[in-house]
Amino acid sequence: MNxxxxxxxxxxxxxxxxxxxxxxxxxxxxxxxxxxYTDVDELEITTLESAxxxxxxxxxxxxxxxxxxxxxxxxxxxxNMPLRDLFYVTDILQKRAYDKDLxxxxxxxxxxxxxxxxxxxxxxxxxRQTLKLSDSYEKKQEYPELELNVTVxxxxxxxxxxxxxxxxxxxxxxxxxxxxxxxxxxxPLAEAVEKAVDECIAEGILSEFLRKNRAEAIKVxxxxxxxELHFKTLYEEGREDGLAxxxxxxxxxxKLNSILIDLGRLDDLKRSTxxxxxxxxxxxxxxxxxxx
Numbered sequence: 101m102n103x104x105x106x107x108x109x110x111x112x113x114x115x116x117x118x119x120x121x122x123x124x125x126x127x128x129x130x131x132x133x134x135x136x137y138t139d140v141d142e143l144e145i146t147t148l149e150s151a152x153x154x155x156x157x158x159x160x161x162x163x164x165x166x167x168x169x170x171x172x173x174x175x176x177x178x179x180n181m182p183l184r185d186l187f188y189v190t191d192i193l194q195k196r197a198y199d200k201d202l203x204x205x206x207x208x209x210x211x212x213x214x215x216x217x218x219x220x221x222x223x224x225x226x227x228r229q230t231l232k233l234s235d236s237y238e239k240k241q242e243y244p245e246l247e248l249n250v251t252v253x254x255x256x257x258x259x260x261x262x263x264x265x266x267x268x269x270x271x272x273x274x275x276x277x278x279x280x281x282x283x284x285x286x287x288p289l290a291e292a293v294e295k296a297v298d299e300c301i302a303e304g305i306l307s308e309f310l311r312k313n314r315a316e317a318i319k320v321x322x323x324x325x326x327x328e329l330h331f332k333t334l335y336e337e338g339r340e341d342g343l344a345x346x347x348x349x350x351x352x353x354x355k356l357n358s359i360l361i362d363l364g365r366l367d368d369l370k371r372s373t374x375x376x377x378x379x380x381x382x383x384x385x386x387x388x389x390x391x392x
Contacts, residue, residue, distance in 0.1 A: 113324055114317060115173035115218065115273060116159050118309060120145075124269045128171075129164060131266035132216065132253075137165070146192050158188045168192065168211040175221040175324070182233035182248045185215045189248075215250040218270075220277055227254045272306045279305075280321055293321045352383060359386050 119125045122140040129143075130136055144163040160171040170185055170192075178184070193210055200208050219225055233248035234241065253260055257274040264271035279300060283292035297318055301307045310317050356379065360369040372379040 112316075112320055113159070113173060114276070114320055117313065117317070117320065118269055118273055118306075119160055119171070120147075125160065125162065126164075127267045128270055129169065131263045131270065134266075146196075148188060148191060158185075161188070161192060163211050166211050168213045170213065170215050172217045174217055174219050177219060177221065177223065177225060177252075178217075179231060179235070181217055181250045181252075182215070182231050183236055185250055186233060186248050189213050189215075215248065217250055217252040218255045219252050220255045220274065222281070225252070225254050227259050228252065269306070272300075275305050276300050276310075280325060284325060289322055289325055290318075293318050293325070297321075352387065353379070355387060356383050 119128060122143050122145075126137060126140050126143055142164060146161045146163055146168065148158050148161070158170055159173050160169075162169055168189065170188055172181065172185075174181075193213075196210065197208055202208065217231075229252045231250040231252060233246065234244040237244065253263065255264075255270060255274055257264075257271075257278040259274075264274065276296060279296040280293055283295050286292070287295070297310050297314060299305075301310050301314075356372065357369060360366070360372070360382070368378075368382060372382055
């Protein structure tokens with residue numbers, strides 16, 4: 101756990117390892133779009149393998165059927181995903197149009213971008229939701245001139261059953277993750293991952309992939325689960341600190357209000373409820389430093 105930091109080198113995930121395979125990727129595309137394409141040669145991978153934003157690469161991007169798809173996998177919800185995807189898609193489109201005349205009279209055609217996040221964290225989330233770039237805008241606009249929508253699918257086992265049934269690899273991935281988490285609550289993580297891998301191979305769950313990539317899959321799964329716990333712990337610690345700070349702040353305000361009432365300074369009391377800076381000044385003036 102101590103080795104995990106936000107500023108880390110990008111590492112593969114089981115999800116990314118699985119869906120770098122074009123057949124698996126096309127199956128996932130078909131499941132989301134209710135299509136039945138079979139020609140994987142028509143699928144053009146455009147994943148950013150070198151560009152990094154804050155040490156995050158995009159997981160999988162590809163062009164298919166005149167669409168540019170950006171797929172991300174996350175075990176924690178990230179409200180900034182629309183902004184990250186804006187950076188990603190801009191980089192990808194710049195590379196595709198580098199030899200085009202942007203100042204010419206001929207319209208440059210580009211594939212239609214679509215943005216998807218596959219979420220499988222432990223915090224409850226709806227089966228499907230949409231994140232909008234405009235939610236980040238400091239000034240809200242009724243009709244944003246620049247919008248980017250990201251569709252988030254909950255892929256925990258038992259969610260989005262129709263999609264899972266249409267993509268065998270996605271369903272088995274969800275089953276594998278559920279198995280790792282179940283055993284990790286009972287035995288040490290390394291043992292839990294090995295047990296889950298052995299059972300999944302025996303039961304035909306991602307069996308070919310896990311048999312072929314056993315050592316790497318175990319290593320990546322341990323890292324993924326550790327990282328998931330790390331970020332969840334940071335969130336809970338931050339939440340607890342915030343609650344503690346909030347309680348302390350409330351106690352100080354109540355103490356100040358009580359003093360102002362006792363002194364008959366009702367005008368100051370009224371002003372302090374509307375002016376936080378003035379409230380802090382009164383605390384310095386009236387509350388002893390050792391209890392402030």
